[in-house]
Amino acid sequence: MKGIILSAGKGSxxxxxxxxxxxxxxxxxxxxxxxxPLDVLLRAGITExxxxxxxxxxxxxxxxxxxxxxxxxxxxxxxxKVQRGIADxxxxxxxxxxxxxxxxxxGDNVFYGPGLDDSLMRARENNTGATVxxxxxxxxxxxGVVEFDEDGKVLSIEEKPANPRxxxxxxxLYFYDNRVVEIAQSIKPSERGELEITSVNNEYLRQGxxxxxxxxxxxxxxxxxxxxxxxxxxxxxxxxxxxxGSVIACVEETAYRHGYIDRDKLLEAGMGMKSTEYGKYILSx
Numbered sequence: 001m002k003g004i005i006l007s008a009g010k011g012s013x014x015x016x017x018x019x020x021x022x023x024x025x026x027x028x029x030x031x032x033x034x035x036x037p038l039d040v041l042l043r044a045g046i047t048e049x050x051x052x053x054x055x056x057x058x059x060x061x062x063x064x065x066x067x068x069x070x071x072x073x074x075x076x077x078x079x080x081k082v083q084r085g086i087a088d089x090x091x092x093x094x095x096x097x098x099x100x101x102x103x104x105x106x107g108d109n110v111f112y113g114p115g116l117d118d119s120l121m122r123a124r125e126n127n128t129g130a131t132v133x134x135x136x137x138x139x140x141x142x143x144g145v146v147e148f149d150e151d152g153k154v155l156s157i158e159e160k161p162a163n164p165r166x167x168x169x170x171x172x173l174y175f176y177d178n179r180v181v182e183i184a185q186s187i188k189p190s191e192r193g194e195l196e197i198t199s200v201n202n203e204y205l206r207q208g209x210x211x212x213x214x215x216x217x218x219x220x221x222x223x224x225x226x227x228x229x230x231x232x233x234x235x236x237x238x239x240x241x242x243x244x245g246s247v248i249a250c251v252e253e254t255a256y257r258h259g260y261i262d263r264d265k266l267l268e269a270g271m272g273m274k275s276t277e278y279g280k281y282i283l284s285x
Contacts, residue, residue: 072260085194
């Protein structure tokens with residue numbers, strides 16, 4: 001399975017902070033925002049990763065990750081020339097995906113909670129159809145909303161409904177078999193002029209091939225797309241790290257614990273940031 005991080009958004013909800021820099025590169029507490037989705041892919045055992053970036057903004061991402069060899073993985077980059085919605089990631093990344101299954105994660109989403117690694121591995125192993133996740137929110141109207149029957153079977157997914165049929169939304173993490181490329185090519189743009197990921201999910205649902213896994217209420221998810229959400233997520237990460245004594249989304253640690261890099265590479269990464277709390281944490285491992 002291959003992984004895609006969609007990081008091509010303008011970040012207009014965070015203007016003026018994101019006028020000079022791409023949103024996934026701004027800090028979320030002690031690390032760039034993109035570390036959080038990258039960590040998710042590494043935890044899922046995915047080591048071939050494509051980062052989709054805005055036009056003319058590839059260089060800062062390359063300065064951050066290079067070709068991924070520092071993490072023992074392969075990272076490539078491609079520009080999304082025109083923003084056409086989340087599902088466009090599968091069209092932009094068609095050559096990268098090839099004949100493989102694919103996991104797409106949005107560049108401004110944060111996932112943390114018990115059982116995350118197990119949920120990711122089970123979703124990866126389901127190589128027939130699609131697996132997405134359900135997360136309870138108080139106001140689901142800005143998202144794709146999942147409707148369930150009394151037995152927990154998915155009945156529908158509706159994009160940004162005025163009258164939601166549940167409080168469960170689909171956050172920005174999606175596992176698909178290789179048919180997603182063909183499905184993305186066949187869907188029509190929405191009234192917003194975008195290729196909606198909900199349209200892709202509904203096609204899998206129509207075929208009876210959509211699996212929705214609910215995250216528990218103790219799970220933490222954030223869409224760090226505006227200033228309040230960014231601050232709230234940063235404060236939550238700070239509290240959780242203080243409570244657990246570990247650094248959330250430390251990609252060097254994840255790479256080490258999954259065997260992508262050895263102890264020497266881990267030490268090298270820590271020494272390169274030894275004056276920071278992040279670097280000191282790596283060295284403490």
